[in-house]
Amino acid sequence: MNFSDFEFHPTIAAAINKCGYTTPTAIQQQAMPHLLGGHDLLGLAQTGTGKTAAFVLPALQKLQQGPRKKVRAMILTPTRELAEQVHENIQQMAAGTGLRSCSIYGGVSKYGQIKKMQSGVEIIVACPGRLLDHLNGRSIDLSNVEMLILDEADQMFDKGFLPDIRRILKHVPQKRQSMVFSATMPVEIRHLAEEVLSEPVTVQVDHEKPAATISHVLYKVSQGRKTALLKNILQQKHMPTTLVFTRTKHKAKNLAKQLEKFGFRATSLQGNLSQNQRKLAMEGFKSGKFNILVATDIAARGIDVSGISHVVNYDVPDTVEAYTHRTGRTGRAEKTGEAFTFMTSDDGKIIQVVERTLGKKIRRETVADFDCGNDGSSSHRRSKAAGSPKGARRKPASARNKKNATRQRASSCDFGLKRVA
């Protein structure tokens, strides 16, 4: 299935393209036809499945028609962070449509939110508490809402928001399209869904588990030390055929060039290549001329090379589906494979979701005598406290007392991972 099958408005289709989405995720494939058809929907899906686009894209399609500068779609979320994230997603996907979104949550001034709403928005993404404040102060009008979306409903229940949601619902027209998304379905959410939804379609997606033949390893590393870590691992381990994934085309190209300079037989596969260059890269990788291929997700879609021994997530993928897809390039046909993931302090959330899907913690490994850097955490503070000039690089580990170096490495590699380590 392709996004073009949904016949989105050309502006929305262009935005989808710009977001880099080529194939709809499972929840998108299942939910979007019903939502575009105007049905209510109960979606059982976790974060990382692409559920935001699953409800945002059909909402944008509907909002393209009809009045502007009235709140016509409302998304309720349990946390400020999620509200902000959904709002940002909407801004990306609504680019060029003229449709505007506003996020509403506590901890920031109400005045800015009121001003934004007064300027005219069609979509609001709100946390229940602050939204009720606005309703009580009559600074928001929900009488034109045509679409209501409750995101992460089980989290809303956990946070005790159900009474607030019921109060909010009194301000929204009865005649509307509604959606409830939840990762789990406790009885309270089922009751809420019955209250909110009318003859809903239920769709459920579980994260597809990576193959059991793959062993997974995590390396904690700062962004700036990733290339050095990769070089180190490639030198130390036996990695006959390695597929490396980066987030962007430029990174794929530059990383392959750097690896070549280090003396590795590396090439890249990314969207900026001509068809002929792609063919040469693929053929070179298949024939063994290159034993390292650095690719982006999109370019790697069609890769079917048997005998890939290692997959390296130089950049952590956005979704569990992408993790499964990437790591599935190795360990094929009952062969065993290894998947190495480079994890920075920003990647904790998605790794937690991957681990939940795998049903186990991913093994953490460190490379002996390697400084994995830090993202402005412990060792930076240490060097400042020791009077080092700002930005000064640490001496190589080999230059320090070995026992001490090991202790320092262990702590500097521990950034941001308290919950998952």
Ligand code: AMP
């Ligand atoms: P969500 O589950 O909505 O939080 O989405 C998780 C991530 O998947 C986000 O970074 C989205 O940008 C990304 N995403 C959503 N849909 C797609 C798609 N069809 N292809 C690739 N990435 C996607």
